[in-house]
Amino acid sequence: EVQLVESGGGLVQPGGSLRLSCAASGFTFSSYWMSWVRQAPGKGLEWVANIKQDGSEKYYVDSVKGRFTISRDNAKNSLYLQMNSLRAEDTAVYYCARVHLPYEEGDYWGQGTLVTVSS
Amino acid sequence: DIQMTQSPSSLSASVGDRVTITCRASQGIRNDLGWYQQKPGKAPKRLIYAASSLQSGVPSRFSGSGSGTEFTLTISSLQPEDFATYYCLQHNSYTWTFGQGTKVEIK
Numbered sequence: 746e747v748q749l750v751e752s753g754g755g756l757v758q759p760g761g762s763l764r765l766s767c768a769a770s771g772f773t774f775s776s777y778w779m780s781w782v783r784q785a786p787g788k789g790l791e792w793v794a795n796i797k798q799d800g801s802e803k804y805y806v807d808s809v810k811g812r813f814t815i816s817r818d819n820a821k822n823s824l825y826l827q828m829n830s831l832r833a834e835d836t837a838v839y840y841c842a843r844v845h846l847p848y849e850e851g852d853y854w855g856q857g858t859l860v861t862v863s864s
Numbered sequence: 865d866i867q868m869t870q871s872p873s874s875l876s877a878s879v880g881d882r883v884t885i886t887c888r889a890s891q892g893i894r895n896d897l898g899w900y901q902q903k904p905g906k907a908p909k910r911l912i913y914a915a916s917s918l919q920s921g922v923p924s925r926f927s928g929s930g931s932g933t934e935f936t937l938t939i940s941s942l943q944p945e946d947f948a949t950y951y952c953l954q955h956n957s958y959t960w961t962f963g964q965g966t967k968v969e970i971k
Contacts, residue, residue, distance in 0.1 A: 855907065
């Protein structure tokens with residue numbers, strides 16, 4: 746059974762940093778692109794970042810470029826999101842997701858971890 | 865960046881109604897689009913991939929159509945469990961974009 750379990754969320758002050766982790770199991774993690782998607786309270790979904798299987802390609806939404814870094818450790822079956830210079834507008838539930846090819850295999854999401862940026 | 869304009873933002877419908885939701889892309893995205901359903905407090909779930917392919921296990925009352933810049937999600941006969949928020953997601957470019965969402969409520 747595919748499982749994605751996020752951790753690392755919490756309350757942080759504006760300008761602070763946080764590192765989210767996502768532990769993957771039930772599939773060959775190193776074979777899939779992975780994503781982070783977020784959802785601010787009461788708002789819609791926002792794609793945040795993608796990373797290729799070997800970590801050689803990374804893409805970000807403009808609003809987090811230069812502040813967030815997506816990474817992975819295939820030996821540990823883990824995905825990460827390093828978030829620096831956090832702003833109030835980064836407050837959201839952050840989901841780890843496997844939503845890439847092959848699409849026929851379905852999509853998998855974690856339960857989400859809440860990041861609150863507030864003083 | 866590719867923008868996705870989803871409409872309507874909300875709708876009220878009755879059980880058994882036919883419901884249509886539209887997404888328009890700011891430029892052509894071939895069929896690189898998926899439709900997702902999200903219920904309160906839960907992670908999203910993909911219903912449709914490649915614009916018109918039904919994800920395994922998803923009821924056949926859901927269907928998708930379109931290519932290029934205009935896409936549609938149709939629920940042929942709305943069921944109680946379908947009351948949720950629906951999003952399109954384009955993955956044609958290196959950076960992805962969700963539509964703003966459509967909340968389907970009970971009339």
